[in-house]
Amino acid sequence: MMRPVAKGLISIIRAFSNPNVAGILRLQTQWNSPSAFQNIRPLSMSLWPFSAQPRDFSLPNASWSPEMRRVYDHYIALCEVETIGGEKKTGPWRKLPSYNRTLKYAKGGTYLSKMIQSKARLFTRSIKEHGAAFEYVIFVNKQEKRCVCVFQAGRLLEGPPGHVHGGAIATMIDTVMGGLAACLSGPIMTANLNISYRSPITLGSVVLIHSALDHVEGRKTFLTCRVTSTDETKLHTEATALFVSINVGHLFGT
Ligand SMILES: CCCCCCCCCCCCCC(=O)SCCNC(=O)CCNC(=O)[C@H](O)C(C)(C)COP(=O)(O)OP(=O)(O)OC[C@H]1O[C@@H](n2cnc3c(N)ncnc32)[C@H](O)[C@@H]1OP(=O)(O)O
Numbered sequence: 001m002m003r004p005v006a007k008g009l010i011s012i013i014r015a016f017s018n019p020n021v022a023g024i025l026r027l028q029t030q031w032n033s034p035s036a037f038q039n040i041r042p043l044s045m046s047l048w049p050f051s052a053q054p055r056d057f058s059l060p061n062a063s064w065s066p067e068m069r070r071v072y073d074h075y076i077a078l079c080e081v082e083t084i085g086g087e088k089k090t091g092p093w094r095k096l097p098s099y100n101r102t103l104k105y106a107k108g109g110t111y112l113s114k115m116i117q118s119k120a121r122l123f124t125r126s127i128k129e130h131g132a133a134f135e136y137v138i139f140v141n142k143q144e145k146r147c148v149c150v151f152q153a154g155r156l157l158e159g160p161p162g163h164v165h166g167g168a169i170a171t172m173i174d175t176v177m178g179g180l181a182a183c184l185s186g187p188i189m190t191a192n193l194n195i196s197y198r199s200p201i202t203l204g205s206v207v208l209i210h211s212a213l214d215h216v217e218g219r220k221t222f223l224t225c226r227v228t229s230t231d232e233t234k235l236h237t238e239a240t241a242l243f244v245s246i247n248v249g250h251l252f253g254t
Contacts, residue, residue, distance in 0.1 A: 054110045058098035058138065063131020067206045068152045071230055075139040075148065096138040096147075096179055100125040124175055132156045134168070136209075138176060140183050146212035147183075149176040150230075153203055164201040169227065173239045176209045177223045181243035184213055185221045188243035189250070195239045206230055219245040 060069060081091040100121050103109040113120075127133040135152040151172055159165030174190055181188045201207055207227050214222040220242055227237035 052108075052110055054097075054099045054104040056097040057100060057125050058095065058136065061130045061135075063135060063152075063154070065152060065204075065206060067230060068135065068150060071150045071206065071208070072137055075137075075150070079139070092143055093139045093141050096140055096183070098125065098137065124171060127154075127156060134172065136172065136175075138179050140180060142183065144212075145180075145184060146210065147176065147180045149209040149211075150206060151209055151227075152206045153201060155203060158203055160200060162203055164203055166195075166197055169197070169201065169237055170195055172209055173211075173225050173227070173237065174241070177211045177225050177239070177241045178243065180211045180213070181221045181223055181241075185216065185243065185245050187246050187248055188221060189246050190241060191220075191244045192242040193239060194241070195237060197237050198235050201227070201236050207236060208232065214240070221245070 060072060064072070075093055076095065078093040079091050079095055080088050083089055099105065099109075101109070101113045102122060103113045103116065106112065124134040124136070131152070132154045133156045135154060136149050138147055138149045140147040149172070153164045153168065157164050157168040159168070170193070173195060174193055177193075178188065178190060208230055209225065209227050211223055211225040214224050216222070221244075223241050223243065225237075225239040225241065226235060227239075228235055
């Protein structure tokens with residue numbers, strides 16, 4: 001007689017080798033917000049022995065400079081506003097949690113991430129040492145259809161001596177614009193990304209990555225992006241991008 005955990009595992013593995021599963025995910029996924037992922041429920045979740053709560057990598061840690069912390073505190077304060085009666089309510093901004101796999105935005109994704117390429121990691125969250133590479137936190141304002149990322153570039157991101165590698169800047173721009181596009185349009189992939197590097201970014205410094213919706217045309221979401229100093233007086237980089245909405249099945253090759 002097979003034990004229930006083994007049975008559950010086998011049904012999950014079978015499910016994922018079945019091309020129809022991609023179709024099921026497509027039917028169930030609305031990627032408008034992390035909570036929209038709650039519709040995706042892997043089989044036998046209650047039998048699964050791992051923690052359901054993924055770690056949020058965008059919380060302050062000891063590597064954050066005082067400037068990184070100051071800007072973070074500024075936006076955190078905008079996430080909650082006080083009413084006239086002195087009550088706290090949700091403000092216009094929201095901090096996006098940041099996981100080391102995008103799968104984890106789906107409810108049950110923590111379990112799935114143990115099963116699908118379990119050693120895979122989100123590029124920007126793949127280096128364990130705090131502060132060594134990408135330290136960042138993204139705040140989204142859905143009403144205004146824009147976001148701001150506070151980014152501190154660590155020493156492993158060097159390109160020109162003492163400055164950040166252009167590929168690392170592109171990675172962050174794609175991550176921030178992709179995060180906003182996903183919040184606004186659901187599951188997407190980057191189809192086109194144009195970048196103009198205007199002035200170098202010093203290694204270890206903190207910059208802001210602002211992104212905003214330009215327009216939506218059917219499945220196509222067009223966004224703009226600017227990377228600036230934290231006081232916004234200096235422009236480092238500009239970008240535009242096109243994200244195309246996909247069915248989750250696209251990722252499974254169906
Ligand atoms: C709340 C959640 C938070 C989440 C946080 C997550 C944080 C992490 C975020 C990390 C983020 C990282 C994100 C990443 O790094 S994603 C990784 C990098 N991107 C890729 O690998 C994508 C590869 N390409 C494809 O898979 C397909 O080509 C896609 C899916 C893009 C479109 O193939 P599909 O077969 O589906 O569609 P279609 O070909 O019928 O085209 C549809 C429309 O689009 C137009 N078009 C297509 N391509 C281009 C182009 N290059 N320039 C201009 N236009 C283009 C096309 O003309 C057509 O327009 P129209 O004729 O209808 O007018």
